[in-house]
Amino acid sequence: MGKLDDKIAIITGAASGLGEACAKLFADEGARVVIADIQDDAGKALADELGGLYVHTDVTIPKEVEALVQAAVDQYGRIDIMMNNAGIDGEQAPTPQSTLENWNRVMDVNMNGVYYGMKYVLPVMIEACSGVILNTASTVGLNAMGALPAYSASKAGVIHLTKSVAIENAGWRIRANAICPSVVKTPLLEHFIANSPDPEQTQRGFESLNPLPGMVTPEAVARAALFLVSDDSEFISGVALPIDGGYTAR
Numbered sequence: 692m693g694k695l696d697d698k699i700a701i702i703t704g705a706a707s708g709l710g711e712a713c714a715k716l717f718a719d720e721g722a723r724v725v726i727a728d729i730q731d732d733a734g735k736a737l738a739d740e741l742g743g744l745y746v747h748t749d750v751t752i753p754k755e756v757e758a759l760v761q762a763a764v765d766q767y768g769r770i771d772i773m774m775n776n777a778g779i780d781g782e783q784a785p786t787p788q789s790t791l792e793n794w795n796r797v798m799d800v801n802m803n804g805v806y807y808g809m810k811y812v813l814p815v816m817i818e819a820c821s822g823v824i825l826n827t828a829s830t831v832g833l834n835a836m837g838a839l840p841a842y843s844a845s846k847a848g849v850i851h852l853t854k855s856v857a858i859e860n861a862g863w864r865i866r867a868n869a870i871c872p873s874v875v876k877t878p879l880l881e882h883f884i885a886n887s888p889d890p891e892q893t894q895r896g897f898e899s900l901n902p903l904p905g906m907v908t909p910e911a912v913a914r915a916a917l918f919l920v921s922d923d924s925e926f927i928s929g930v931a932l933p934i935d936g937g938y939t940a941r
């Protein structure tokens with residue numbers, strides 16, 4: 692018996708990093724996973740490995756997100772879990788030097804993409820009177836970082852979007868939560884470190900960021916995500932759960 696037997700789970704940004712780790716664990720726990728990403732080769736390979744479905748989806752394009760939801764319904768008849776996880780770090784620059792292109796792009800992927808995911812999946816869940824939404828925010832959405840205005844604002848926005856949806860849809864037994872990992876070794880973090888003014892110092896700083904020794908792993912994030920999408924958290928909704936070894940306790 693898996694914790695997600697026969698559940699249908701869409702995960703955006705699942706071709707890599709945290710989304711990939713969640714897809715693997717959710718499938719191990721019995722879910723049928725719908726992998727949504729713009730990295731078609733990696734996304735298809737993972738869907739084949741897990742016996743799931745791959746749907747090319749750019750989360751910044753509302754019609755593609757709407758089509759993703761429809762593809763999942765066409766294939767499986769319902770959607771139990773929607774994990775809006777796709778995200779980018781963008782540029783690192785203080786606000787006056789930051790570019791409008793970066794602001795718009797980061798908000799588009801990280802915040803608008805989450806909004807589209809919820810907007811298009813909610814009618815399906817409302818009709819079924821059940822469903823679980825999990826959005827990937829960040830500790831940066833709780834404690835902002837300097838020289839990262841768009842990413843910080845987008846992740847804070849995701850947390851409040853999640854809470855709004857949790858309140859609004861509770862009457863249909865739909866839950867919505869956010870996870871807030873601190874720093875996890877994924878391609879996104881490697882990109883962030885490489886683009887920082889002093890990559891070696893940034894790497895060392897990240898390694899000692901959390902009070903608990905070591906860095907958060909994608910698997911640890913996936914296990915927390917599993918808790919929030921499974922019935923183990925049946926009465927938890929509207930939370931932004933730090934997965935950060937105590938970082939935000941400071």
Ligand SMILES: NC(=O)c1ccc[n+]([C@@H]2O[C@H](COP(=O)([O-])OP(=O)(O)OC[C@H]3O[C@@H](n4cnc5c(N)ncnc54)[C@H](O)[C@@H]3O)[C@@H](O)[C@H]2O)c1
Pocket residue numbers: 703704705706707708709710727728729730748749750751776777778779780800827828829830871872873874875876877878879880
């Ligand atoms: N790695 C960390 O330290 C960390 C910490 C906190 C939060 N997060 C968040 O976790 C989420 C996953 O990041 P990750 O670290 O696994 O990074 P990653 O780069 O490994 O994975 C991100 C995935 O999102 C996909 N993606 C990017 N733009 C997209 C778009 N427009 N449409 C669809 N898919 C798109 C990428 O192709 C990739 O597969 C992001 O929202 C990120 O902000 C990451």
